[in-house]
Amino acid sequence: MFSERELERYKRQIMSFGEEGQERLKKSHIFIAGAGGLGSPVSIYLAVAGVGTITIVDMDVVDQTNLNRQILHFDRDIGRKKTASAEEKLQELNPDITINAIDVKIDESNAGKIIGRADGIVDAMDNYPTRYLLNDVAIAKQIPLFHGGIRGFYGQATTIIPGTTPCLKCIFPKAPPSEVFPVVGVTPGIIGMVQATEVLKYLLGIGELLTGRLFIWDGMQAHAEEICVERNRACEACGGMAKKTRARKKK
Amino acid sequence: MRWYGKENTCEEEEVMVKIRFFARFRELLGTDIMTDVVAGTMFTPLITTIAKKNPEGYAAIFDENGAFHEFVILMKNGKRIEIADAAKTMVVDGDEIAVFPPVAGG
Ligand SMILES: [Zn+2]
Numbered sequence: 001m002f003s004e005r006e007l008e009r010y011k012r013q014i015m016s017f018g019e020e021g022q023e024r025l026k027k028s029h030i031f032i033a034g035a036g037g038l039g040s041p042v043s044i045y046l047a048v049a050g051v052g053t054i055t056i057v058d059m060d061v062v063d064q065t066n067l068n069r070q071i072l073h074f075d076r077d078i079g080r081k082k083t084a085s086a087e088e089k090l091q092e093l094n095p096d097i098t099i100n101a102i103d104v105k106i107d108e109s110n111a112g113k114i115i116g117r118a119d120g121i122v123d124a125m126d127n128y129p130t131r132y133l134l135n136d137v138a139i140a141k142q143i144p145l146f147h148g149g150i151r152g153f154y155g156q157a158t159t160i161i162p163g164t165t166p167c168l169k170c171i172f173p174k175a176p177p178s179e180v181f182p183v184v185g186v187t188p189g190i191i192g193m194v195q196a197t198e199v200l201k202y203l204l205g206i207g208e209l210l211t212g213r214l215f216i217w218d219g220m221q222a223h224a225e226e227i228c229v230e231r232n233r234a235c236e237a238c239g240g241m242a243k244k245t246r247a248r249k250k251k
Numbered sequence: 252m253r254w255y256g257k258e259n260t261c262e263e264e265e266v267m268v269k270i271r272f273f274a275r276f277r278e279l280l281g282t283d284i285m286t287d288v289v290a291g292t293m294f295t296p297l298i299t300t301i302a303k304k305n306p307e308g309y310a311a312i313f314d315e316n317g318a319f320h321e322f323v324i325l326m327k328n329g330k331r332i333e334i335a336d337a338a339k340t341m342v343v344d345g346d347e348i349a350v351f352p353p354v355a356g357g
Contacts, residue, residue, distance in 0.1 A: 038357045126357035149354035154274045156354045172353040174322040181356040188357070216273060216351075227349065228329050 002026075006096050010050055021204045022050060026097075028203045029053040031115045033106055033134055034124035035086040036060075037183060038148050040072040041192035042122050042199075047090045049200055053098045054090065057114060058082040059105040069185035106130055111137050120144045120202060122195055123168075128175030132237070135160070135168040139238050146198050148191040152182045153219030155191035158229065159198045159210040162238060169237035171214060171229045190217055264290040266344035270301055273351035279308035290344075294325070294337040298350060312350065324351050 002022070007014070010022050030051050032043050035058035043056050062070070062077040062085055070082075077085040083101035090099045102114055106125075111133050115121060121138050123145055125131050131147070138145035138160060145160040147168055160167050194215055201207040213226040233239055265287040272282045280302060288297055299317065302309040314320055318334075325332040326349040332340055342348065 034357050036357055124357050126355065128353065128355055148357065150356045151274060151354045152278070154277075154354060156274075172322070172324065176320075176322040176353050176355050178355070183356050218273075218277070227326065230331065232331075 003096070006050070009094075009096070013049065017204050017206060021206075024205075025050045025200070025203055026052040028120075029055065029116075029118045030120050030122060030199055030203075031118035032056045032122040032124055033130065034058055034126065035070070035072060035082040035101075036066065036124065036126060037069040037150065037185070037188035038192045038195065039086075039122070039124035040070045041189050042124055042148075042196045043086060043090055044072065044093060045193065045196040046122075046199060047094045047097060047099070049196075050094065050097060051199070051203070053100070055100040055102060055114070055116075055118060056083065056086050056090070057102045057104060057106055058086070059103060069183055069188055071185070071189075106133060108133060112140065115141065118143065120146060120199060122199060123147045123149075124192070124195075126181075127178055128172070131168055132175070135237055138162055139167060139241065144202055146195045146202075148188075148195045150181075150183055150187045150191050153184055153187055155187050155217045155219075157191050157194040157198075157210060157215045157217075158213060159202070161209070161211055163241045163243060165211040166229045166231045167235060167238040170232040170235045173232070173235075184219075187217070187219055190219070266290050266292075266342065266346075268297070268342050268344070268346040268348060270298070271347065271349045273349065274354050275311055275352055276308065276350055279305050279311055288342060292342055294327070294332060294340040294342060294348070295319070296338075297342055298325075298337075298348070311352070322353055324353070325349070 014022050028051050032039050035056050060082050062073040062080050064078055072089050073085045081103050083103040087099050087101035115137050120143050121134050123131055123134055139162040142162050148157045198210055214229050215226050217224050267287055270284040272280045302312050328347055
């Protein structure tokens with residue numbers, strides 16, 4: 001049940017997907033890996049939309065060079081843990097939801113445990129090794145992985161439903177070399193919004209998900225396009241999984 | 252010297268293909284490159300020739316041995332081409348070829 005305050009807060013979106021939809025969001029738990037460029041807009045919009053429980057994980061402290069894009073963190077937060085900064089801002093944005101901020105480096109030993117019983121994983125990471133780890137956990141738990149990646153004015157996103165769609169390793173079997181990548185804040189803004197929209201649609205069970213398609217955004221050309229992607233039967237991560245038909249959150 | 256007369260026999264048959272680079276590759280090499288190639292040209296030499304127009308672009312896609320970097324994604328008309336098969340995959344008239352890197356930032 002919702003308080004009067006919540007009903008007012010969500011009034012304009014309840015017009016779109018009803019109180020039942022809002023209830024589904026409230027009962028949901030989304031895990032966001034990273035409180036940086038992508039994690040900032042994704043967590044902000046999922047928080048204000050009323051996703052009931054948000055776990056956000058990061059191991060870094062706020063650096064001045066983060067501030068051109070990581071809009072969860074303010075100038076006054078420099079030197080502070082990103083998780084502390086994120087928790088404070090998200091809770092202020094929406095006091096009616098639960099925020100778990102975990103200050104840890106996601107690795108093989110803890111990933112499954114910290115993701116717990118989340119309904120979905122948002123990939124807001126900045127490196128492929130950790131992304132592959134999230135991909136493995138998504139496959140093991142059979143929960144979706146909402147992938148996003150950015151560089152400069154350029155970004156990509158796709159929604160991975162294990163057993164149904166290609167997984168991250170089917171699409172990108174090998175990691176690119178790590179680098180200090182250029183990035184303009186608007187790009188994670190756009191890609192983060194694609195990811196957050198996907199999360200909401202998945203949780204609500206509405207619309208067409210970005211499945212089997214890699215969304216590609218070229219901000220310089222103001223051009224979006226998509227590339228069809230397919231499962232790799234020999235994929236080392238998901239190759240053994242039987243095909244499933246359900247691409248919706250269980251009611 | 253080329254002979255453009257009726258009895259032209261020295262011109263080889265050419266096919267037109269379109270090459271699309273993405274992300275970093277696009278910054279370095281441009282995109283939507285329409286090019287005529289000799290019929291029977293394979294995927295790898297075609298991309299090699301185009302990429303060589305910019306040494307930095309070439310180095311982004313190929314290693315020092317002239318092989319594709321293992322992370323490079325190749326597609327032909329929306330279908331994945333494995334790097335291992337690229338040297339023996341022929342391009343045909345009207346092919347649309349996509350070459351892109353995984354984008355890693357967050
Ligand atoms: Zn796979």
